[in-house]
Amino acid sequence: MLDLDALMAExxxxxxxxxxxxxxxxxxxxxxxxxxxxxxxxxxxxxQLAYNALCxxxxxTYLTRxxxxxxxxxxxxxxxxxxxxxxxxxGQHPRExxxxxxxxxxxxxxxxKIVEQTGEEVISVVEQSDNTMLVEARxxxxxxxxxxxxxxxxxRCIHPNxxxxxxxxxxxxxxxxxxxxxEQVAAFADLPVEERHAWFRQEAERCIRCYACREACPMCYxxxxxxDHISPRWTESGTTxxxxxxxxxxxxxxxxxxxxxxxxxxxxxxxDIKMTYLTEKLNDDMRRKYNFEVGLDAxxxxxxxxxxxxxxxxxxx
Amino acid sequence: xxxxPKLVLxxxxxxxxxxxxxxxxxxxxxENIHLAKVPCTGRINPLYLLNAVQGGADGVMxxxxxxxxxxxxxxxxxxxxxxxxxxxxxxxxxxxxxxxxFLWLDLQDRGIIQKxxxxxxxxxxxxxxxxxxxTRVSETAGGANx
Numbered sequence: 059m060l061d062l063d064a065l066m067a068e069x070x071x072x073x074x075x076x077x078x079x080x081x082x083x084x085x086x087x088x089x090x091x092x093x094x095x096x097x098x099x100x101x102x103x104x105x106q107l108a109y110n111a112l113c114x115x116x117x118x119t120y121l122t123r124x125x126x127x128x129x130x131x132x133x134x135x136x137x138x139x140x141x142x143x144x145x146x147x148x149g150q151h152p153r154e155x156x157x158x159x160x161x162x163x164x165x166x167x168x169x170x171k172i173v174e175q176t177g178e179e180v181i182s183v184v185e186q187s188d189n190t191m192l193v194e195a196r197x198x199x200x201x202x203x204x205x206x207x208x209x210x211x212x213x214r215c216i217h218p219n220x221x222x223x224x225x226x227x228x229x230x231x232x233x234x235x236x237x238x239x240x241e242q243v244a245a246f247a248d249l250p251v252e253e254r255h256a257w258f259r260q261e262a263e264r265c266i267r268c269y270a271c272r273e274a275c276p277m278c279y280x281x282x283x284x285x286d287h288i289s290p291r292w293t294e295s296g297t298t299x300x301x302x303x304x305x306x307x308x309x310x311x312x313x314x315x316x317x318x319x320x321x322x323x324x325x326x327x328x329x330d331i332k333m334t335y336l337t338e339k340l341n342d343d344m345r346r347k348y349n350f351e352v353g354l355d356a357x358x359x360x361x362x363x364x365x366x367x368x369x370x371x372x373x374x375x
Numbered sequence: 376x377x378x379x380p381k382l383v384l385x386x387x388x389x390x391x392x393x394x395x396x397x398x399x400x401x402x403x404x405x406e407n408i409h410l411a412k413v414p415c416t417g418r419i420n421p422l423y424l425l426n427a428v429q430g431g432a433d434g435v436m437x438x439x440x441x442x443x444x445x446x447x448x449x450x451x452x453x454x455x456x457x458x459x460x461x462x463x464x465x466x467x468x469x470x471x472x473x474x475x476x477f478l479w480l481d482l483q484d485r486g487i488i489q490k491x492x493x494x495x496x497x498x499x500x501x502x503x504x505x506x507x508x509x510t511r512v513s514e515t516a517g518g519a520n521x
Contacts, residue, residue, distance in 0.1 A: 247467060255469025255507045284422065292422050299510035300429045311421055311464060314457075339467050343460060362460075365453045370442035373455050373477065 059187055060109055060161060065227050068159055069131065070101040078131035078157045082120055084113045090183045091169040095120065109133065110185050111167040111204065116322040118142050118276035122150050129155050135163035137320035139220040140353025141276040144316055147356045150279065160223025162231045164204075165212035166321075167191070170330070172207060176200050211321025211334050214238040221354060236345065239319065243342045246335055258303070264329045265302040267295070271333060272309065274326035277316045284308060310336035315344045315360035318353050347372075379407045380433035380499040384492070385423065387416045387439045389446040390480040396488055408492065415439070417450025421461040428470055431509040434499035438478040438488065451479075469507040474499060 069081045085096035085106045093113045097120075098104055117132055118141035124130060130151070134142060139158060146153045172180065172193055179196035186192055191207065193200040205213075216234040220226055246254065269285075272278040284292045285305055293308065294301030310333065317337040324333050344350045348361040384404070391397040404410055409432070413419055416439035427435050437458060445451040455477060466472035476495055480487060 251466075251469055251471060251507075254467065258468040293425070294511070298512065300512070303508065303510055304425060304429060307425060307464070307468070308422060311461060314460060336464075336468070340460070340464060343463060347460075362453075362457055365449045365456065367442060367449075367452065369452050369456060373442075373452075373459060373479075 059185065060228055062107075062109060065109060065133070065159065065161070066104050066107050068225060068227065069098065069107060069133075070104045072131050072157055072159075073098065073101040073104065078129045080124070080128065081107075081131040081133075081159075082117050083107050083133045084109050084115075084117075089180065091172065091180055109161070110183070111164065111191075112169060112183065114166050114169070114209070114322070114325045116141060116274065116276050116320045118145060119274060119322070121145055121156075121276065122279040126151055126155065129157070131157040131159060133161060134158045134220050134223055135161050136215065136217040136219050136221070137163075137318045138276075139223055140217065140318040141320065143222060143353040143356045144277060144318065144360075145279075147359070153356060158220065158223040158225075160220030160226040162219045162226065162228050163212075163215075164218070164231065165208040165215060166325070167204065167207045168209040168325070172202065175202060209321055209325060211319055211324065211338075214242065215319070216351075222356070239338055240342055242335065243339045247339070258306075259299075261331050261333075262303045262306045263299065264331055265297065265305065266329060267297055267302065267305065268328060270326040270328060271323035274322040275313070276318075276320075276322070277313055278309075284312075306333070306336065310340060313337050314340045315348075315350060315362055316352055317341055378504070379405075380496060380504065381431060382408045382434045382436060382492070382496060382499065383411060383427040383432045384408050385411050385413060385416070385419055385435070385437045387446075387451070387480075388412050388414055390438055390440045391488060392483070393485045396485060400488060407496075415445065415447050415450040416454040416458075417445075417447060419454055419458060421457060424458065424461060424465075424475070426511075428465065428505070428508050429511045431505075431511070433502070433505045434474045434476070434495060436476050436478065436492065436495055438480050438491075441479045441481055465508070470505060471502060473502060474505055 072078050073081060081098045083096055084093045086108045087094035091112060093108055095115050095117060116138055118138045139160060145151060176193050176195040177197045181194045184192040189204045191202045191204055193202060216236050218231045272283060285295055293304035319338060319341055321334050344361055350361050386400060416437060424435055439451040442452055462472055462475040478491055
């Protein structure tokens with residue numbers, strides 16, 4: 059469990075001492091299941107700061123929405139820290155202008171899994187120290203095992219600890235197992251081609267093109283997305299099969315070597331479309347082919363932004 | 376399969392040294408092969424491949440210069456990294472990897488493009504038509520195509 063007081067004290071300190079102009083964190087949202095991102099500019103506001111396992115946004119998304127000259131403090135978990143590193147590498151914010159308050163993350167809870175068991179009218183959610191969640195709902199009290207509620211991408215998380223935070227609040231957690239992430243990709247890749255395509259089509263055809271996945275993703279920061287581009291029109295922009303499939307294919311592909319597997323896209327999707335099986339496949343390829351994992355530092359170039367002549371032996375026909 | 380397969384050839388404009396070969400590609404390409412000539416394979420956005428695939432191509436061939444002989448130094452290798460991964464990715468969701476072929480064309484070789492295209496066409500003929508990702512509404516069919 060996180061020491062929230064220590065977190066608030068540190069956030070207050072950096073604001074008071076002028077280390078940063080703003081701290082990006084979470085505060086309680088409209089319902090107990092949805093704490094929401096919050097932007098604190100003075101230490102008095104920090105009292106509203108809240109953090110629990112239901113904080114599902116990737117805060118690094120907001121980094122690119124503020125001027126590069128602004129000094130920003132940010133709560134970062136493992137995946138957020140790596141997203142920040144990737145954004146720093148891509149020149150989206152200078153590292154000197156950032157103060158990262160690290161939180162070792164035990165995994166984000168999928169609120170949909172709570173609602174499945176308790177019904178939609180949840181009154182309060184309390185995180186207990188014995189790895190359970192006490193949920194009070196209209197239909198009664200529930201004590202739910204935390205591990206069974208984890209979001210899928212958190213259940214197979216490899217780096218739960220912030221890597222390059224300026225300060226870490228709490229004890230570091232054991233690293234995850236890359237084999238877990240590999241397992242899912244390998245299982246899917248072993249299916250016959252028709253089944254793979256049937257799954258892909260079934261997921262893509264529910265898409266309503268709201269682009270919530272794009273907005274939730276820290277790496278989707280283009281001023282103009284390829285789907286919004288009018289001339290030339292890169293892909294169909296309606297909810298036609300070609301348009302929906304094209305969006306899912308290319309959105310995922312643009313994350314190659316940049317995706318930190320945080321799963322924010324999937325959590326943001328109102329249609330509950332599975333997407334991480336696509337990006338996990340690309341991440342897995344980057345790990346195997348180029349021995350590259352994004353965000354471990356802010357210097358190593360991504361495989362697609364660099365070339366080496368060693369490749370010629372790999373691609374000989 | 377009774378019909379001849381529909382192929383798309385992405386060709387780097389520098390990779391065919393022999394004028395007769397280039398002329399054959401420019402003027403005598405069989406009708407089932409759609410030619411997209413690019414300044415370098417590095418110019419090929421993966422979206423081009425996706426457009427070909429969604430538009431109903433049964434096979435896509437990308438021909439570029441040998442490594443170290445790229446007109447723009449490293450365009451072909453940079454492209455290959457992306458396009459190779461993209462074809463892997465399309466394979467993952469249902470467009471067989473055998474349907475996308477990359478060629479390094481040696482400047483010295485004559486007649487190689489004809490041979491390779493014939494071999495590729497034979498391979499695609501045995502695979503049959505690709506329907507999995509061919510989702511685009513054809514322009515002649517009308518409907519929501521924008």
